Amino acid sequence: MTDKxxxxxxxxxxxxxxxxLIDHGxxxxxxxxGGAVLPIYDEIFQxxxxxxxxxxHEQGAGHAAEGYARSTGKPGVVLVTSGPGATNMVTPLTxxxxxxIPLVCITGQVPTHLIGNDxxxxxxxxxxxxxxxxxxxxxxDVNDLxxxxxxxxxxxxxxxxxxxxxxxxxxVQFATGTYHPPRKSDVHISYTPRLKGDATQIRKAVALxxxxxxxxxxSGGGVINSxxxxxxxxxxxxxATGFPITSTLMGLGAYPASGPNWxxxxxxxxxxxxxxxxxxxxxxxxxxxxFDDRITGRVDAFSPGSKKIHxxxxxxxxxxxxxxDVPIIGDAGNVIGDLLQVFKAEARKPDIKAWWQQIAxxxxxxxxxxxxxxxxxxxxxxxxxLFELTRGKDTYITTxxxxxxxxxxxxxxxxxxxxxxxxxGLGTMGYGLPAAVGVQVAHxxxxxxxxxxxxxxxxxxxxxxxxxxxxxxxxIFILNNQYMGMxxxxxxxxxGNRLSHSYSEALPDxxxxxxxxxxxxxxxxxxxxxxxxxxxxxxxxRPVLFDCRVAALENCFPMxxxxxxxxxxxxxxxxTDEATAKAFAxxxxxx
Amino acid sequence: xxxxxxxYFLEERHDPNETHTLSVLVQNEPGVLARVIGLFSGxxxxxxxxxxxxxxxxxxxxxxxxxxxxxxxxxxxxKHQLDRMIPVYRVVDMTLTGSSIERELxxxxxxxxxxxxxxxxxxADAFRARVxxxxxxxxxxxxxxxxxxxxxxxxxxxxLGLVEVSRTGVAAITRGPxxx
Numbered sequence: 001m002t003d004k005x006x007x008x009x010x011x012x013x014x015x016x017x018x019x020x021l022i023d024h025g026x027x028x029x030x031x032x033x034g035g036a037v038l039p040i041y042d043e044i045f046q047x048x049x050x051x052x053x054x055x056x057h058e059q060g061a062g063h064a065a066e067g068y069a070r071s072t073g074k075p076g077v078v079l080v081t082s083g084p085g086a087t088n089m090v091t092p093l094t095x096x097x098x099x100x101i102p103l104v105c106i107t108g109q110v111p112t113h114l115i116g117n118d119x120x121x122x123x124x125x126x127x128x129x130x131x132x133x134x135x136x137x138x139x140x141d142v143n144d145l146x147x148x149x150x151x152x153x154x155x156x157x158x159x160x161x162x163x164x165x166x167x168x169x170x171x172v173q174f175a176t177g178t179y180h181p182p183r184k185s186d187v188h189i190s191y192t193p194r195l196k197g198d199a200t201q202i203r204k205a206v207a208l209x210x211x212x213x214x215x216x217x218x219s220g221g222g223v224i225n226s227x228x229x230x231x232x233x234x235x236x237x238x239x240a241t242g243f244p245i246t247s248t249l250m251g252l253g254a255y256p257a258s259g260p261n262w263x264x265x266x267x268x269x270x271x272x273x274x275x276x277x278x279x280x281x282x283x284x285x286x287x288x289x290x291f292d293d294r295i296t297g298r299v300d301a302f303s304p305g306s307k308k309i310h311x312x313x314x315x316x317x318x319x320x321x322x323x324x325d326v327p328i329i330g331d332a333g334n335v336i337g338d339l340l341q342v343f344k345a346e347a348r349k350p351d352i353k354a355w356w357q358q359i360a361x362x363x364x365x366x367x368x369x370x371x372x373x374x375x376x377x378x379x380x381x382x383x384x385x386l387f388e389l390t391r392g393k394d395t396y397i398t399t400x401x402x403x404x405x406x407x408x409x410x411x412x413x414x415x416x417x418x419x420x421x422x423x424x425g426l427g428t429m430g431y432g433l434p435a436a437v438g439v440q441v442a443h444x445x446x447x448x449x450x451x452x453x454x455x456x457x458x459x460x461x462x463x464x465x466x467x468x469x470x471x472x473x474x475x476i477f478i479l480n481n482q483y484m485g486m487x488x489x490x491x492x493x494x495x496g497n498r499l500s501h502s503y504s505e506a507l508p509d510x511x512x513x514x515x516x517x518x519x520x521x522x523x524x525x526x527x528x529x530x531x532x533x534x535x536x537x538x539x540x541x542r543p544v545l546f547d548c549r550v551a552a553l554e555n556c557f558p559m560x561x562x563x564x565x566x567x568x569x570x571x572x573x574x575x576t577d578e579a580t581a582k583a584f585a586x587x588x589x590x591x
Numbered sequence: 592x593x594x595x596x597x598x599y600f601l602e603e604r605h606d607p608n609e610t611h612t613l614s615v616l617v618q619n620e621p622g623v624l625a626r627v628i629g630l631f632s633g634x635x636x637x638x639x640x641x642x643x644x645x646x647x648x649x650x651x652x653x654x655x656x657x658x659x660x661x662x663x664x665x666x667x668x669x670k671h672q673l674d675r676m677i678p679v680y681r682v683v684d685m686t687l688t689g690s691s692i693e694r695e696l697x698x699x700x701x702x703x704x705x706x707x708x709x710x711x712x713x714x715a716d717a718f719r720a721r722v723x724x725x726x727x728x729x730x731x732x733x734x735x736x737x738x739x740x741x742x743x744x745x746x747x748x749x750x751l752g753l754v755e756v757s758r759t760g761v762a763a764i765t766r767g768p769x770x771x
Contacts, residue, residue, distance in 0.1 A: 130626060131633050135677040138621065155677060190618055190680040316671035319664060 034081025036108025062092020098425025159193025222288015230333030430459025
């Protein structure tokens with residue numbers, strides 16, 4: 001036997017984990033210690049390359065890592081203990097899976113000989129998280145650990161990104177084995193994501209685009225995930241074709257909101273012009289979006305007269321909800337680049353003046369308008385002021401889920417990708433505050449604002465303590481209407497105005513709560529106070545809870561009632577009781 | 592504004608269900624079967640039959656044969672969803688290859704005497720089923736064939752004293768020299 005004591009690649013499993021993080025360029029880990037991860041925490045203590053951000057609840061670690069990943073394009077890393085640590089991660093893992101966010105979650109597990117024994121803080125972590133991750137692993141042998149960790153990073157960040165989980169029993173963390181740096185053979189040979197689009201399909205797509213009379217580009221989160229170049233290429237494509245462009249909630253920022261071809265967001269709370277353009281178009285180019293039910297409305301009436309081109313990296317997204325004519329499997333940026341090249345070489349900008357005139361008429365409906373009010377702050381107005389007063393600043397926005405989220409999407413104009421962090425697919429209330437923590441960790445000098453609701457923010461409010469501890473000056477801008485606004489809106493529209501448990505009874509005093517956490521509390525109750533208070537919030541270099549008291553019963557419009565078509569939108573000025581009752585008739589069973 | 596007719600998908604919904612046999616080559620690692628089954632239950636797909644065994648132990652490869660039903664769009668989804676799982680090497684729709692052979696094995700226990708016993712033996716012979724266990728009052732038949740042949744045999748045994756059946760589920764392979 002050779003003496004391995006001086007081999008630098010001989011180390012404990014716990015040391016391998018920290019070493020692998022360093023080898024993958026990880027600078028920050030979000031986590032919470034516990035019995036089954038103590039050896040890893042011991043290693044973290046003895047080094048300074050990886051900074052650990054201690055959260056107050058594992059769910060917070062997950063969402064913080066999501067915000068970190070979304071705003072940097074790098075994977076977010078989470079370290080939690082076995083049992084409850086792992087089960088608390090189920091929500092953020094599922095959230096990341098739905099929104100294709102790269103996360104690497106390392107969980108501790110009870111020692112291998114106790115697995116299956118109902119040991120203290122044991123749970124079947126890989127079983128529970130199997131449908132919540134892109135892939136997961138239980139490592140039973142320390143000599144497999146390096147390979148699995150490297151594969152985990154590879155799987156999380158390539159192809160359609162997503163969360164992965166590596167479950168490491170405590171005895172494996174203590175055991176000594178051989179580490180190796182990342183290498184190609186670490187990855188399953190069965191995993192081969194396809195990046196480059198098929199040339200024939202791209203030609204077919206260009207032919208459709210070149211002859212379009214009423215085209216539209218519908219882009220999604222895939223463009224953001226593909227990296228900043230993809231957004232640049234998308235902008236060039238819009239420029240080269242002169243086509244109108246709309247985007248999903250997840251895709252905001254890929255094309256600038258101030259751009260001339262921008263129609264605004266589409267879907268359930270999208271603009272009238274975006275949805276009508278989708279409905280009446282003859283050629284639709286969908287890039288990195290997945291025809292989600294919040295986008296399509298009633299599928300059998302979705303854009304009935306159009307030829308559809310669908311670019312997606314995940315073959316299972318093709319023809320899932322909507323049958324498309326030209327599917328192109330590949331990375332959004334890669335395919336747009338090729339498409340643009342072929343279009344420039346072989347096609348000319350089609351003449352679509354008549355189409356733009358039609359769109360101008362739809363725009364003139366001004367579907368995001370709302371009645372001004374001098375006495376009460378309207379939530380739409382609050383977002384508009386927040387947008388105006390942060391313009392030109394280095395700003396990142398996160399949100400919770402509900403009315404405030406839709407208003408933020410409608411009224412906050414995003415000029416760049418990676419600036420907008422929201423829970424789209426899973427719709428996780430409580431996402432925004434910890435996500436803001438993660439964004440601020442990645443961008444310590446930027447202005448990070450969580451646009452929140454009074455109900456959502458309470459789901460993860462404990463992370464204010466994290467923000468204070470790590471001196472993260474996040475701004476929590478609460479649109480406080482004292483309701484779970486979106487729940488109430490649906491009860492009003494679909495359940496005979498019976499407001500069952502949607503009133504926020506016994507709300508805390510957010511200003512005092514801020515003080516209790518050791519951060520700053522601000523409040524605005526009148527429109528005339530708003531600008532001053534927002535400016536004050538921006539100027540404070542500490543975490544702020546901003547209690548923005550808004551009109552209690554304002555609802556979010558325009559809206560496509562669930563199960564209705566894009567051309568059956570309900571606009572704010574039309575939302576009389578009678579029209580509403582008619583529009584929503586029969587839709588009760590739909591989500 | 593004159594809207595085009597909005598019946599783009601209406602006929603989709605009335606698409607008849609089809610039965611397809613899928614061969615799935617996977618890395619034989621812990622939990623791989625749970626992943627496949629979880630996909631079917633989680634997304635509401637049907638499993639009519641499922642057969643799994645390691646087929647190449649050196650390479651740690653297992654072959655899963657799944658018989659499933661769904662509309663053509665659902666079948667396509669199932670294949671894509673399977674294909675994107677990390678440990679899945681290949682998914683082949685044996686039904687679409689048009690030249691696959693499917694076989695299933697069943698063991699059928701029949702209890703009875705007199706004419707029933709003779710009739711059971713006679714039918715077994717006609718179906719090329721073998722007797723693999725016999726007592727003075729019972730037989731266990733082993734029968735191999737496609738699923739419908741086996742079902743037919745079982746139906747015939749029912750009035751003759753059928754006690755129980757154990758079926759393996761379908762295994763499938765393509766004709767000709769090429770592998771999957």
